[in-house]
């Protein structure tokens with residue numbers, strides 16, 4: 001162990017020296033932190049309370065032999081499993097969207113934002129933006145907490161949107177819509193949003209437990225470059241949140257340049273409109289989490305100014321953009337639901353992209369002049385050549401599921417599906433309401449004697 005520790009001798013790293021200089025740590029403390037930063041941390045999960053109640057999940061976990069340990073966030077648990085033959089991300093519970101694998105520290109910004117908002121100014125039917133969304137941990141958490149509001153998830157990097165889409169499709173929230181632009185673009189919408197979550201792009205020192213090269217290639221010049229962008233993004237956040245409403249700013253990095261300095265430079269501006277109400281650092285050697293920084297602000301009250309927002313013409317990849325379902329497309333989906341599931345779509349709105357049919361409880365129409373959505377909530381299927389093909393999540397978007405024939409998916413079946421995508425069954429062809437250990441996990445299909453996960 002001593003030898004291993006020596007490997008992290010701070011005298012050998014610019015980052016270690018930075019720790020000593022900035023936080024006045026002794027070289028021993030600095031070494032302890034550097035060591036803790038690179039140590040693996042316990043796995044933790046956040047439960048999707050729209051799909052399974054916390055008490056039910058706890059009962060289920062116990063039966064599976066999973067040990068859950070509470071954290072300070074009620075929906076977030078540390079998880080310990082004896083049998084890890086199937087990776088947590090491949091378990092049926094994960095694929096069915098019952099939980100999201102999320103670090104405890106990283107779950108704090110939405111949790112704190114929601115708690116502070118509830119105390120001061122509860123949001124009902126508001127519009128909340130997650131300015132930097134992929135892969136979607138915080139977006140889906142916001143969707144859970146602010147269940148009757150619309151969450152606009154923005155991810156500028158198109159190589160990261162597929163991961164965001166996968167997570168949204170798995171979790172299935174029907175109050176999210178995705179846009180893809182530089183966060184600074186939103187500067188065009190002063191006083192527009194009821195809350196803003198800014199989980200800023202950062203140098204990622206706090207993720208060294210996953211990728212230690214972050215520390216090995218640490219470079220202060222790079223950090224100042226990122227901090228410049230962070231300052232612009234927080235200025236945007238201040239502009240776009242409504243007076244008296246709240247912003248969360250967070251990073252998974254520890255240096256003060258990307259945290260305190262970014263925030264303080266905003267707070268110290270003569271014309272600042274922000275009041276800080278909360279600030280916390282998560283230290284890896286104390287909390288045994290990744291390194292994390294979270295703060296919450298409230299925008300000061302001002303006279304309500306009426307803004308005219310610019311109507312922005314659709315740019316670029318028009319073929320990716322969400323369009324509202326036509327009357328005919330909606331009828332096609334409704335016909336399918338009535339014929340195969342003997343029920344109706346819930347109250348809500350349908351949208352299409354070339355890759356999917358989406359259900360959203362919100363009407364995105366009035367926002368479509370401003371924002372070009374590329375994903376519109378709960379993905380319930382696809383529409384190709386005028387034929388609707390359902391996906392697992394459709395189950396959660398219909399009114400009454402009692403008339404859909406149930407089919408229990410066993411662990412053995414799941415193992416087969418993981419290996420071969422389908423499994424032989426004697427059930428008749430058709431669509432089924434799937435259950436696992438007696439609890440709903442969506443719809444599935446039996447075709448030509450094979451059960452398919454759709």
Ligand SMILES: C[S@@+](CC[C@H](N)C(=O)[O-])C[C@H]1O[C@@H](n2cnc3c(N)ncnc32)[C@H](O)[C@@H]1O
Pocket residue numbers: 106131132133134135136137138139154155156157160181182183184199200201202229
């Ligand atoms: C820390 S990650 C977000 C993690 C996410 N909030 C979550 O909880 O899963 C920061 C994101 O900011 C994005 N980003 C980088 N530059 C940006 C910019 N100028 N405007 C908006 N987002 C940006 C990155 O692509 C990255 O996906």
